[in-house]
Structure formats: C-alpha cells, structure tokens
Amino acid sequence: MLDTLFSMNGKVCVVTGGSSGLGSYMARGFLEAGAERVYVTARSAETLEAKAQELSAIASGECIPLVGDLSTIAGVEALASHLAEREQHIDVLVNNAGLGTGGAFDKMSVVDWDRTMDINTRSPLFLTQALLGLLKARATVDAPSSVIFISSVAASEIFAHVMAYSTSKKAVEHLTPQIALALADDHIRVNAIAPGRFFSEMTRGAWKDPEAESYKAELQRLPAHRYGDMHDIAGVAIMLCSRAGAYFTGEVLNVDGGHRLRR
Template identity: 45%
Template structure:
C-alpha cells in the first residue's frame, strides 16, 4: 500500500463550479496541491479570472466563467472545458444559492432560483459531462462530488425553506445517481459542510468566535478541513465511498 498514491491526484483533471471563492476555492486549492489540473467556474467572469490567476501560483488553474443555473449555461461550460481537455477525472458540483424569508412571505422566485441551482444543476451538469467522466475512468475511477449542507440533514434556526429542502434533495439525489453511475466506473458522493467562512455562510465568516461557541469542535472550519475531505473522496482513498454524504461540520448537525 502506497500512502502517497492513496491521496494523490497527480495528472488528473478537475472541474469545480463556484470555484472562485468560499468552499469551492478551498477545494480547488487542495486539488492543485494534490497534483491536479484544476478548472474553476463562476458566474462573475472577473472574479473567476482573478481567482484562477491567484491559484495558478500553486499549479495549473484555468478560469471558465459560466452561469450554470440554465441548461444553456451548462452546455456552454461543457463546450469551454472540452477545448482544454478530452476527458474529466473529477467534477465538483459546488455552485449554489440560498434564500431566506418569513414563511408567510416566502416568494416563488426564492424557491425556483435555489432549487434549480442546488439540485437541478448538479444533475444536468453531471449528465452532460458523463461521457467525459467515463472516458477518464481507465486505470482509476472518475469522481463526482456534490456539495450539500448540514441544513439538508438537520434543521437550522433560519427560514431558508428552499435551501434546506434542496440540500436534502441533493443528498438523496447523490444516492440515486451513484447507483446508476458506479457500474460505469463513475463514483458519486457528497460533502455536507457546516460552518465555513464564505459568502453563503456570512455568520461563520463575520462572527467566527460566536459560531465557534455553538460548534462542538470549538472552531469554524478551515480550508484544510474542506480540502482534506474533498481530496479523500476524489482520490483512490475514497473509491469505496459510493452514494454517501461526508459530514464536515465540527459536530454542528448533531449538536442542533
């Protein structure tokens, strides 16, 4: 058993949606340090380009700006990626949205935007990239990692109805997709993050000490915590984790 090879991503290609900041960027940096060629996508081209430039100091990182909330945007991203690589080893479906509003006032727009990006997009982007994932699965397995949330596992104190429901749906979708794709040498799994500093989780970002007090581990998550989980699932080490969701939250989901 070679421990270095167990967690290595040397020579592999990875596409990370929502990769310009937050959890997506943490994963992109981890993959680069593990030896992968990384392509990051984000809706805002300027931010995506800037992040790729900064990450290129670590390893090969390419910006592929796209709006993956629509099927047209998904197909545009796939076409852009195909100009660089013939196959895809690792797909991280991280792009997401949240919406909070009181129950009596919760709008349809806050439902559709969140449910589409958090649940529909991972399905259709993976579907579109499946031929490239299967083509990559030669002497190793191809990997798809969905980024869910502990809010899809336990109930948070905020009125984020569509967010919680979409993340719970994504966790179950992970199981269903895994059953379809595992025989084709494409392994689907998920990560359910807890408090990590990001635009999505402003409380962890702006009030880390306060959030840490509610976290059994006594702190918010670090880039190493997220990168470690993603590298594990993406590498040979995670080959036998099929359809499962890895909870990376310092114990918050159970403390609730």
C-alpha cells in the first residue's frame, strides 16, 4: 500500500513560483514521487531555467520552465494559454508565487497594497479559474485533480506592520473552502497550506547568519525549535495531491512547527 499511497506517478503538475524556496521544494517532491511533468513558473528566466535543469536531473519526470509575471491578469492569462498549448489536462496546480510585504501603517501605499493583493490573492484565484478546463479534463471521483493555495502563518496572527501580507493570506484561507465547494462536482479538490518560518529567499535576511542573536531567539521561540525545510513542505504537498490526501478538500493545513501556538 505504501508504494502507491504517496505516489504522484504520471501526474502533470504546475507550481507557480517554482524557481526558488517553497515552490522549488514542492516541484522536487512531486518529481521524486513520480510526477511525469512539473511546470515551474517565475519571472527571472535565468533562475527558472537553472532550477528546471537541476530538477529534471533528479528523477525520470521532466521539469519545464515557463517564464511569466503573475502579478497581472495578462500574465495569468498568458500562463494559462501556454499550458493549454502544451497539455490536454493538468492534475495538480500549486498557487505558490507570492510576495512578502511589510511596513508601518502610516507609510502603506496604495501601490504596495495592490501589488500584495494582486500576486498573493487575485492571481491565484484567477489562475485557478483560467485552468479550470485543464483541471477538469481527466478528473474523476477516484482520481480527482488537486489545487493547493499557499497561505502563511501570518494569516493567523495580528501584526501592526504586515497588514497587506497577512490580509492577502487570510483572504486565501477564506477563498479555499469556497472554491473547494464550487469545484467539488468537477472532482477538483482545493486545499491550502499555511507555512510557518521556512528557509527561502523571502526569509533569507532572518536566517542567513546562524549565529545572529535574533535568529537564535526565533528558534528558541518556535515550538519546533527550527525552521521548516524542503521535506516539511514537500511531504505535505505530496500527501495532499496523492491518494494519501484524497479525502481532504476545503482544508487549511498549518505547517508551522507550532508557530501560531506561541508568539
């Protein structure tokens, strides 16, 4: 049973923001679990192509780079039409590309608010809508397609200085069960992962010096006493998209080492 429970064998997957951090960890996990093709997307062609090459060498499945900017609806539509030219169906969509923003309330600009909401909330919703035909194409009761939204522990916390980011992620968590219900009859399961502190470019400033007092204090405060890594996020993403997690829909899974329990 264990051979097939967590298998992604033959699946076609799309991971936005797959050139670094959490997106690249999930893309790698899908390939190692047997996915046939994993499309990774990002704006920087150089980083994306290097990552796709690295991941293609790891398993028998192929990692394919698709360059594009998902902060705009034009970018969302362009990605959807590139995928429609190449694929008859998609099994897995991970809406991972995102932007961390922060700053004092009195300094928040409309531009910052909009760009945070656009990339973190609006684009994941409309990319899912644009890919609906491909997600539906082969989905059945016994082999449903899977959409994952990436939220954040910030959605469960009250901060004075990361309002746009935490609101954008709270919105993602509220959208998740609503889209799950809307797509249930199409056999598309929709869940969200809310990561805590993970090693990535977004958090590099906090962990780049392992001897920094601020980093040591953070590890002390986290109930898991460590940051999340590739295995922590890939394991949960594989579970959600394989037979193992096939009875989950409309759920938000906090993968945060207990972060939200002790602030």
